[in-house]
Amino acid sequence: MPAHFWWSEHMLAALSSWHMGRVIYAYRTHPIHGGQPIAQKRVAYWLDLTQAQLSRIETGPAPELLTKLIRWARVLRIPAELLWFKMPAGSTLDEVNRNDFLRAAAAVTATAAASPHSLLQMLNDTRLTEIPARVGTAEIEQLRAASDLFAGWDALYGGGLVREVVAAQLRVAVSYLRAGCAPKHRNGLYSAVGALSHTAGFMAFDACAHSDAADMFDLALKCAEEADAWQLRAKILSSMARHRIWTGKPKDGLRLTQKAFLYSDRLTATERAMLYTTQARAHGKLGHVQAVTTAVGRADDQFSHSRPTEDPTWMNYYDTAQHAGDTGHALFDIAVHGKFGSEARRRLGTAVADHTADAERSRTISMIKLASLTMSTGDPDEAAEIGSIAIARAAGLKSMRAAEDVHELRSYARHAGRAFDQVPAE
Structure with missing residues (x-):
């Protein structure tokens, strides 16, 4: 098969499942065949199987016997770099376009x-x-x-x-x-x-x-x-901490953030600001009001000394808008309980206003959070106006995090007696 066959979304989705049965099914039903799938019986013959055996492989648990996986990959000439297992030496399939x-x-x-x-x-x-x-x-x-x-x-x-x-x-x-x-x-x-x-x-x-x-x-x-690579390590640990916080494990997030501060003297001021905002997010989920404000204050102090020319390339995203959004998110969880609500709204509003076009996801998520906070603690009419725009923006993203934030916004709206479906999106 040509290169574009293997790198199509149809095949990549199957290959990413690490299930050879799904890969074979995707191979047979690929649109390249002109809407006429290759018969299961024919592919079974290629693979030295009966049709019934192939049917069970396609619909059952993922096959795990390596010798069979290798043999089927050779028959179908699957590019080795797309496989989730290693092919033996000499099995590079040179004849396949890559x-x-x-x-x-x-x-x-x-x-x-x-x-x-x-x-x-x-x-x-x-x-x-x-x-x-x-x-x-x-x-x-x-x-x-x-x-x-x-x-x-x-x-x-x-x-x-x-x-x-x-x-x-x-x-x-x-x-x-x-x-x-x-x-x-x-x-x-x-x-x-x-x-x-x-x-x-x-x-x-x-x-x-x-x-x-x-x-x-x-x-x-x-x-x-x-x-x-200490700077890269700090960035990865910050992302790992945010992931743990998002999935309901803020204590793990704090532990990972503390680990990231190891050798913090080797980090730039921007990187230290990023870590303090992550720490503040974890404390916010735990309801530690004083710890949140302390961490946000330390983040602000570090960011005031930011020198973008000193930062590694993966920190280019962390500008004034990102800092405002991240600290606003950190304050959100205490703001919905009546603490520092105006400060959280101010920071989230700054993020919405100042994010550039290449940070559309961050802008949209900050807008959704601003709508939720306003719906919870402010004017529901204003919140509905912000939220309708945010929901329209979120529809253009491929972000499940944004989608879950929209779900949270709708929940706040229901408690306030509002229904976003009744509010036209701009």
Whole structure:
């Protein structure tokens, strides 16, 4: 099959399930066949199975016997970099067309006007080279470019847009760790893989694929620590803490944030501000009013000394609007109980007003939170006006976090005797 067959959303969704039966079913029913699926009986013959056996494989539990998985992957000529298991040496399927995803990502990074459709089309139209025997500066820079590119997509559209593609690319990146690498490039390689894994993890978090997020964050942390990349480590631990807080484990969030403060003298003022806002979020969920305000005050103090030119590239997002939004979110949980409500609304309002177009998800989530807070403690009419706009914006995102915040907003609205379905969205 051609490269665009394997890198289509249809196949990537099946491959990301790590279920060979689903992969075979997706293969048979792919739109490339012109609306006429390949008969189950025919594919069963290719795989040396009966039709009944293939039917059970497609609909039953995921097959786990590695020898069978390898044999079926060879028969279907699935590109090795898309598999969730390692093919034996000599099974690289040289005859299969492959996509040079990293080169495409590096090229698209320089093209700000690229759309998701054009990105995927570029990937489909590009041929993949083999994973190199040795990894050097060029491959490391391509990995970094891919990470930066998809972090930008995540901020703009949410984690659900190209998450499966990024997960597939992460498997390629991890395979680079098994390639030869000069000692002078080793830390750079691990840092690049760690940054990409963090991006993939945050996309999974935003899509509420929490198990995937935890696994990818763990991989990212291991890579950062292996590379002695303390700044990247702090960012990953902050994201891990936010994930734990979101999933109802604020004490774990506090523990991870405290771990991130290790060697804080090696971090920039912006990074320390980020960590204090994460700490404040955890305290907010626990109802620790004094601890929240203390952490927000420390975050403000650190951010006042921010020097963007000193920050690593993955901190470019943390500007004045992001700081206002993050501290506003931290205050939200005590504000809905009557503490510091005006301050929380002021900060969330600043985030909504000042976020740039490339931070649409952050702007929208802050707007939803502002509507919820206003609905809970302020004027329901004003809240309805803000909320209707926020819900309309959220509809354009691929973010389950935003969707859950909308659900929370509707809950506050019901308690206030309002129904957003009756309010027209702008």
